[in-house]
Amino acid sequence: xxxxxxxxxxELAGLxxxxxxxxxxxxxxxxxxxxxxxxxxxxxxxxxxxxxxxIGDTPPAAFTNVNYLxxxxxxAVVTFFAHPLVGRLAFPVLVFDAAGLGLFCVTxxxxxxxxxxxxxxxxxxxxxxAVxxxxxxxxxxxxxxxxxxxxxDLYSIPAAAGAAVVVAAHHTDLPMPVVATCAALFVFMFRxxxxxxxxxxxxxxxxxxxxx
Amino acid sequence: xxxxxxxxxxELAGLxxxxxxxxxxxxxxxxxxxxxxxxxxxxxxxxxxxxxxxIGDTPPAAFTNVNYLxxxxxxAVVTFFAHPLVGRLAFPVLVFDAAGLGLFCVTxxxxxxxxxxxxxxxxxxxxxxAVxxxxxxxxxxxxxxxxxxxxxDLYSIPAAAGAAVVVAAHHTDLPMPVVATCAALFVFMFRxxxxxxxxxxxxxxxxxxxxx
Amino acid sequence: xxxxxxxxxxELAGLxxxxxxxxxxxxxxxxxxxxxxxxxxxxxxxxxxxxxxxIGDTPPAAFTNVNYLxxxxxxAVVTFFAHPLVGRLAFPVLVFDAAGLGLFCVTxxxxxxxxxxxxxxxxxxxxxxAVxxxxxxxxxxxxxxxxxxxxxDLYSIPAAAGAAVVVAAHHTDLPMPVVATCAALFVFMFRxxxxxxxxxxxxxxxxxxxxx
Numbered sequence: 001x002x003x004x005x006x007x008x009x010x011e012l013a014g015l016x017x018x019x020x021x022x023x024x025x026x027x028x029x030x031x032x033x034x035x036x037x038x039x040x041x042x043x044x045x046x047x048x049x050x051x052x053x054x055i056g057d058t059p060p061a062a063f064t065n066v067n068y069l070x071x072x073x074x075x076a077v078v079t080f081f082a083h084p085l086v087g088r089l090a091f092p093v094l095v096f097d098a099a100g101l102g103l104f105c106v107t108x109x110x111x112x113x114x115x116x117x118x119x120x121x122x123x124x125x126x127x128x129x130a131v132x133x134x135x136x137x138x139x140x141x142x143x144x145x146x147x148x149x150x151x152x153d154l155y156s157i158p159a160a161a162g163a164a165v166v167v168a169a170h171h172t173d174l175p176m177p178v179v180a181t182c183a184a185l186f187v188f189m190f191r192x193x194x195x196x197x198x199x200x201x202x203x204x205x206x207x208x209x210x211x212x
Numbered sequence: 213x214x215x216x217x218x219x220x221x222x223e224l225a226g227l228x229x230x231x232x233x234x235x236x237x238x239x240x241x242x243x244x245x246x247x248x249x250x251x252x253x254x255x256x257x258x259x260x261x262x263x264x265x266x267i268g269d270t271p272p273a274a275f276t277n278v279n280y281l282x283x284x285x286x287x288a289v290v291t292f293f294a295h296p297l298v299g300r301l302a303f304p305v306l307v308f309d310a311a312g313l314g315l316f317c318v319t320x321x322x323x324x325x326x327x328x329x330x331x332x333x334x335x336x337x338x339x340x341x342a343v344x345x346x347x348x349x350x351x352x353x354x355x356x357x358x359x360x361x362x363x364x365d366l367y368s369i370p371a372a373a374g375a376a377v378v379v380a381a382h383h384t385d386l387p388m389p390v391v392a393t394c395a396a397l398f399v400f401m402f403r404x405x406x407x408x409x410x411x412x413x414x415x416x417x418x419x420x421x422x423x424x
Numbered sequence: 425x426x427x428x429x430x431x432x433x434x435e436l437a438g439l440x441x442x443x444x445x446x447x448x449x450x451x452x453x454x455x456x457x458x459x460x461x462x463x464x465x466x467x468x469x470x471x472x473x474x475x476x477x478x479i480g481d482t483p484p485a486a487f488t489n490v491n492y493l494x495x496x497x498x499x500a501v502v503t504f505f506a507h508p509l510v511g512r513l514a515f516p517v518l519v520f521d522a523a524g525l526g527l528f529c530v531t532x533x534x535x536x537x538x539x540x541x542x543x544x545x546x547x548x549x550x551x552x553x554a555v556x557x558x559x560x561x562x563x564x565x566x567x568x569x570x571x572x573x574x575x576x577d578l579y580s581i582p583a584a585a586g587a588a589v590v591v592a593a594h595h596t597d598l599p600m601p602v603v604a605t606c607a608a609l610f611v612f613m614f615r616x617x618x619x620x621x622x623x624x625x626x627x628x629x630x631x632x633x634x635x636x
Contacts, residue, residue, distance in 0.1 A: 026360065032413040034368050035360030041336075049266070054473070056482030058268030063333045070332070081417045120494070121487045124465075135564070140347070142356050144566050148450065148459030156458050201456035205505045238572065244625040246580050247572025261478070270480030275545045282544070293629045352559070354568050
């Protein structure tokens with residue numbers, strides 16, 4: 001029970017920061033209050049809704065637990081008024097975002113496994129849960145999705161690594177709450193280090209003697 | 213029965229004008245006939261398809277009632293030939309679009325309630341039904357969605373207000389056909405007035421002394 | 425049985441070339457390896473996933489047969505290293521892409537008919553299966569979808585013609601394996617000729633005396 005409660009609190013915290021990142025982008029693009037609410041909801045809920053549509057769990061969790069709608073709306077309202085302050089809190093926001101990344105890739109992977117999907121599929125859906133909302137945010141705001149851009153700090157690769165850990169442990173007798181916690185922490189740390197050290201993913205291999 | 217027939221006729225009229233707005237954007241962007249048909253279909257049907265996928269009503273209504281496909285295709289063909297005339301009819305098109313907005317947000321909200329979704333969720337899906345197609349049209353045409361842009365006349369806020377009226381009445385004994393009609397008319401009038409008076413939604417609050 | 429095997433091999437070949445086209449676009453846009461994998465998966469699987477969500481066959485085939493994930497990932501890795509060579513193979517890639525177009529529009533149409541959808545709906549879903557992935561690729565890469573652009577060689581129209589042939593034959597006693605093979609070949613030839621002769625779809629009709 002305390003584990004469930006902790007996961008729940010972390011999940012709502014993750015939704016809050018994901019929604020904040022959507023609201024901040026909307027304000028940066030000078031969208032109006034409708035745009036702020038839409039991007040907050042899309043960013044926070046998009047990944048989970050995509051996952052639930054794919055596994056066939058309709059209505060998606062975002063439409064059955066009202067907290068999942070209320071929390072992003074609260075984040076949108078707070079950001080609407082407090083964005084100059086929130087903007088100055090860029091690093092704390094990124095830290096919470098890393099926590100959300102770790103949490104949602106783990107819970108998404110576990111849900112996909114629960115619904116009987118295979119290992120590779122579960123990893124893909126775990127990553128989708130964690131990064132799908134950001135992709136929808138970027139597409140709606142007419143930005144090139146950060147997911148695919150060159151020279152952004154690693155984001156989906158920590159999530160994929162964490163999802164792979166969960167899937168591997170699923171085939172063993174290890175206690176899942178412990179594994180899930182460790183995997184989420186691992187993703188969190190991996191992402192934080194990637195940000196601090198500016199680790200980026202390679203771009204396409206070039207034969208020697210060619211210029212980039 | 214006459215109410216059903218009236219709703220049906222209004223619904224097809226709404227699909228027709230939504231499809232026309234998609235076809236006009238395609239022509240404006242100099243897309244070919246495939247682009248005209250694709251944007252007409254996306255604009256007219258996208259919102260309802262998104263709603264039906266979320267509530268789990270598959271195949272979506274757009275794929276079970278053939279009129280839902282035929283009407284937007286007719287609109288695409290008519291616009292293909294008559295676009296110089298249709299372009300001059302900008303205001304009538306906007307008036308019918310406002311009627312579609314009112315109708316689809318009400319029918320979308322009612323369908324979500326029918327499928328057992330909560331109040332806030334039903335409002336969100338009602339608005340999605342009414343505005344989702346336009347967002348898909350804008351994204352496909354590489355326009356910033358009118359939904360989120362600053363300084364566009366209110367569009368989704370009238371829809372949200374109408375959806376909220378329907379949800380509130382759902383918890384009372386008021387006769388739903390009357391409520392639905394009034395809510396759709398209210399959305400229609402609200403949108404028309406917002407267009408005429410150029411009402412816009414606020415953008416993010418700025419502390420005093422800062423420039424926009 | 426040999427027919428099934430042949431369809432399976434062609435399907436995997438089609439996924440491979442669709443994924444390659446996604447990976448090549450990602451490299452052209454200078455996306456990193458994550459972007460290459462994401463665009464490869466989206467391009468190869470997006471159309472089929474959209475079809476399966478609409479007909480309510482969840483999880484979509486792309487999430488139940490692991491080959492559907494592995495093949496595009498292999499294509500992404502090969503393109504990552506071999507893209508200068510693959511780029512020089514532009515015409516062979518387009519030929520395989522035409523084969524994928526023919527195959528996927530036929531299999532998509534047949535699946536929609538199997539799930540009881542109507543004729544026009546089945547044609548639309550057949551075309552969606554074949555072209556949906558490319559649209560998602562273009563939207564994610566912030567390109568105007570080739571589907572709607574003017575003056576691109578015919579792509580969706582051959583697919584629509586082939587899907588219509590399948591639907592027409594579905595109402596007769598003709599043996600479906602023969603019909604499906606002929607329809608796929610017809611789409612393939614139609615697309616190849618359209619490329620070679622640079623056939624394009626018309627853009628909106630203009631009254632005489634006006635300039636384009």
